[in-house]
Amino acid sequence: METVESKVKDQLDVFALREQFPVLAREVHGKPLVYFDNAATAQRPLKVIEAMDDFYRRYNANVHRGVHQLSVEASEQFELARDSVRRLLNANSVREVVFTRGTTEAVNLVAQAYLRPRLKSGDEILITHMEHHSNIVPWQLLCEQTGAVLKVAPINKQGELLVDELASMINERTKLIGMVHVSNALGTINPVEEVCRIAGKHDVPVLVDGAQATPHMAVDVQALGCDFYCVSAHKMYGPTGIGALWAKESVLEEMPPWQGGGEMITRVSFDGTTYNDLPHKFEAGTPNISGAIGFGKAVEFLEETGYEGIVWQEERLLDYATEKMQAIEGLTIIGTAQHKGPVVSFTLEGAHPNDIGTIVDHYGVAIRTGHHCAMPVMQFFDVPATARVSFAPYNLRNEIDIFLEALDKARNMLA
Amino acid sequence: MGLDQLYQQVILDHNRSPRHYRRLEGATHSARGRDALCGDDILVELRLVEGLIEEAAFSGEACAITTASASMLMDWLPGRCPEAVLTAYEKFRDLLDDPASADCPELGPMNGLRAVSGFPARVRNALLPWRTAIEGLQRARGPAESRCD
Numbered sequence: 001m002e003t004v005e006s007k008v009k010d011q012l013d014v015f016a017l018r019e020q021f022p023v024l025a026r027e028v029h030g031k032p033l034v035y036f037d038n039a040a041t042a043q044r045p046l047k048v049i050e051a052m053d054d055f056y057r058r059y060n061a062n063v064h065r066g067v068h069q070l071s072v073e074a075s076e077q078f079e080l081a082r083d084s085v086r087r088l089l090n091a092n093s094v095r096e097v098v099f100t101r102g103t104t105e106a107v108n109l110v111a112q113a114y115l116r117p118r119l120k121s122g123d124e125i126l127i128t129h130m131e132h133h134s135n136i137v138p139w140q141l142l143c144e145q146t147g148a149v150l151k152v153a154p155i156n157k158q159g160e161l162l163v164d165e166l167a168s169m170i171n172e173r174t175k176l177i178g179m180v181h182v183s184n185a186l187g188t189i190n191p192v193e194e195v196c197r198i199a200g201k202h203d204v205p206v207l208v209d210g211a212q213a214t215p216h217m218a219v220d221v222q223a224l225g226c227d228f229y230c231v232s233a234h235k236m237y238g239p240t241g242i243g244a245l246w247a248k249e250s251v252l253e254e255m256p257p258w259q260g261g262g263e264m265i266t267r268v269s270f271d272g273t274t275y276n277d278l279p280h281k282f283e284a285g286t287p288n289i290s291g292a293i294g295f296g297k298a299v300e301f302l303e304e305t306g307y308e309g310i311v312w313q314e315e316r317l318l319d320y321a322t323e324k325m326q327a328i329e330g331l332t333i334i335g336t337a338q339h340k341g342p343v344v345s346f347t348l349e350g351a352h353p354n355d356i357g358t359i360v361d362h363y364g365v366a367i368r369t370g371h372h373c374a375m376p377v378m379q380f381f382d383v384p385a386t387a388r389v390s391f392a393p394y395n396l397r398n399e400i401d402i403f404l405e406a407l408d409k410a411r412n413m414l415a
Numbered sequence: 416m417g418l419d420q421l422y423q424q425v426i427l428d429h430n431r432s433p434r435h436y437r438r439l440e441g442a443t444h445s446a447r448g449r450d451a452l453c454g455d456d457i458l459v460e461l462r463l464v465e466g467l468i469e470e471a472a473f474s475g476e477a478c479a480i481t482t483a484s485a486s487m488l489m490d491w492l493p494g495r496c497p498e499a500v501l502t503a504y505e506k507f508r509d510l511l512d513d514p515a516s517a518d519c520p521e522l523g524p525m526n527g528l529r530a531v532s533g534f535p536a537r538v539r540n541a542l543l544p545w546r547t548a549i550e551g552l553q554r555a556r557g558p559a560e561s562r563c564d
Contacts, residue, residue: 352478354453355422358534362418370453378454384476385454413422414430414479 012309018394020045020301031364034399039184039343039390040368041234042215044294048238051297052290063289064263064280078289081296082279085244088299089229090220095249095278099292102243103211104134106230107178109245109282110207111138113258114228115176121147126169126204127178129155129380130186133373135178135209148175155380159186159335167198177206181213185374185388186335187318187343189217196225205251211235211243215392216314216341218307221246233291238298242291245282252278259284305393313393314342321389321400328407334386342391345372348407351414353387359413363406365399420530421537422479430479435489439472446554447475448547450539455481459547461492468492468500473544480528480537485544487525497552504545511538 018024021043026033035043055077061070063078082094091097100106115125125139129152136150143150151174153166161179170177177199182189192208199206205227213219215236221229228251232243247255257264257275261284267274275281302310321344325331330349348356357369368388371378378385389403439445439460449456457475461468471492473485492500506519507528514532531541 352454352482354455354478354537354540355480358421358537359418371451375451383454384456413418414427 011312012305012393014313014394014396017305020047021394022046022049024394028364028366029362034363034365034395034402036389036391036395036399036403037366037368038215038392038395039212039235039372039388041240042237042392043394044239045237045298045301047301048294048297052239052294055290055293060289062286074289077293077296078287081292081299084296084299085231088214088219088302089231089244089246090222091246092222093249096246096252098245098247098252098279098282099287099295100230100243100245100282101241101288102232102234103209103230104138104232106228106243106245107135107207107209108138109258110176110228110230110247111142113255113282114205114247114251116142116146117256119146119148119175122173123148123175124151124171124173125149125176125178126151126153126166126174128153128161128166128180128190130159130161130183130188130190130374130377131178131180132184132209132211133375134211135180135207136376139178149173152376155188158337159183159188159377159381160337161188161190161195163191163194163198166195170199170202170204174202174204177204178209179206180209180211181219182210182216182341183335183374183377184212184343184390185345185372185377185386186337187340187345187390188335188337189213189339189341191339192224192226200225212341212343214302216307216310227251233295233298236298237301239291239294242288242295244295249278252282255282257281257284261285263287310393313395314391317391317395317397317400318342318344320397321391324400324404328404330411334381334383343388344390345386345388347383347386348411351411353385355414356387356407356410359410360403360406363402363409365403365406367403417530417533421534423527423530425524425527426479426483429483429486433473433482433486435472435486436474437472438474439470442472444551444554446547446551448543448550450481450543453478453540455540455543457481457485457544457547459485459489459544459551461548461551463497463552466496468495468497471548477543478540480531480540481543484525484528484541487523487528488544488548491523491525492548500545500549500552504549507545508542511541 059070059073061074063075085097154162196206207228208226211232229246234240264284332347334345353369370385442460443463445460455477459473462470471489510529511532518526528541
């Protein structure tokens with residue numbers, strides 16, 4: 001008998017993929033776990049878990065400091081991970097890849113070390129209405145510090161960026177454009193390349209929040225034409241607490257250090273300090289070594305799985321869920337962009353997202369409810385919160401059926 | 416505690432047709448309670464006369480647990496003084512902390528909300544109406560002398 005999943009096998013062996021994720025075998029409230037909260041954080045494959053375990057078991061040491069063997073091995077693996085991230089983004093050189101705690105820290109680094117010295121009162125920072133708080137608040141802080149003004153490019157009812165409107169908002173006061181590549185709350189995939197082309201004509205740098213992009217699509221920072229690209233490992237099957245900032249070497253060279261401490265110096269005296277080379281200039285203190293190693297392995301995991309198969313499976317899941325959910329009376333999908341990642345945000349008449357979340361959890365289904373750290377998006381669609389399912393390639397269409405059954409129970413219970 | 420206890424009939428009934436769900440004319444005390452994370456946003460309005468709550472109402476948008484808790488609380492408040500509300504709040508919190516604790520007769524149907532203790536992520540929903548009411552009472556307390564005895 002030909003099943004849905006045997007067809008999937010042609011493109012991506014989803015069951016073999018699932019074997020790599022031990023957590024998927026567990027039960028929740030006596031039911032098999034259905035993990036649909038991948039946009040909040042994805043699960044980790046064995047490759048990542050074992051590499052981090054191996055570091056602590058066999059060669060835990062500080063990096064770039066010791067002459068002893070363990071430190072040499074740790075430094076080697078740490079820098080190999082950096083090269084993996086370079087490959088992930090198709091960056092020119094590892095000197096362009098700065099490890100951070102995640103996307104949020106990367107945005108803050110650019111705000112404070114790049115933009116702040118260039119900003120004067122009345123200058124403008126342009127972002128979009130669909131940004132995550134991590135690409136709003138750092139700029140608001142910067143505006144408070146400098147007297148600059150935050151401008152917001154509008155979106156339409158489908159949750160798509162109005163590029164022409166954005167273009168018309170660029171002027172001689174615009175000092176940076178910050179935009180999300182893939183919206184976590186709506187799923188919208190933004191035309192980053194087009195915006196970069198427009199911004200380039202005005203010599204305005206573009207920062208891209210790529211946290212939700214790298215799990216789902218090949219990213220090439222050179223082809224995109226952006227100036228800064230920020231990522232988080234945990235959204236793409238790596239550990240939490242580690243991410244990266246990419247920027248061109250010449251830009252990073254010009255920027256002053258952000259935080260001071262060990263690792264980011266070459267010589268310190270009380271008369272003055274010489275800063276370390278790129279990218280270490282921006283990595284003060286002992287870094288998250290195991291995190292970086294895990295991050296590197298997450299990149300390898302994506303390379304081995306292949307974006308082609310990932311996209312193929314995720315599109316199937318998105319199409320299937322969208323079709324089924326559209327047919328549910330009283331259900332409204334928030335975010336219906338033409339180009340969309342595997343995210344379905346929704347509201348259901350008579351059922352608050354919070355109650356939906358609790359009830360489907362009882363059936364083993366993990367979904368996200370609330371504002372998704374994108375409160376301006378909620379305000380735009382005039383909803384206090386939404387429920388959201390977000391998929392990874394290890395999810396199955398019959399898991400969507402389980403979720404829909406649970407959703408039906410929630411609706412009946414609350415009706 | 417199972418899902419059926421959390422969403423038991425009495426709670427669902429209060430959610431479907433919340434009591435005292437309206438704006439209160441002549442309110443002397445009010446506060447807005449928001450849970451940014453899950454989107455609950457309620458307004459609690461109280462009218463105090465000579466240190467006693469005469470009338471209580473709430474409005475806004477919230478999940479079933481917050482709505483039911485607010486509905487029951489608004490039912491319970493009239494005739495009480497601010498100190499009594501604070502004392503009862505302690506008892507209510509104990510109830511949500513320990514599912515094995517004995518019923519608190521004073522809290523009446525609100526004892527049904529103890530099932531929330533089995534859903535730690537939802538405890539704050541049951542508490543929100545209480546916290547909001549207390550904030551309202553404390554904020555404009557001033558000359559509104561209590562008549563607790």
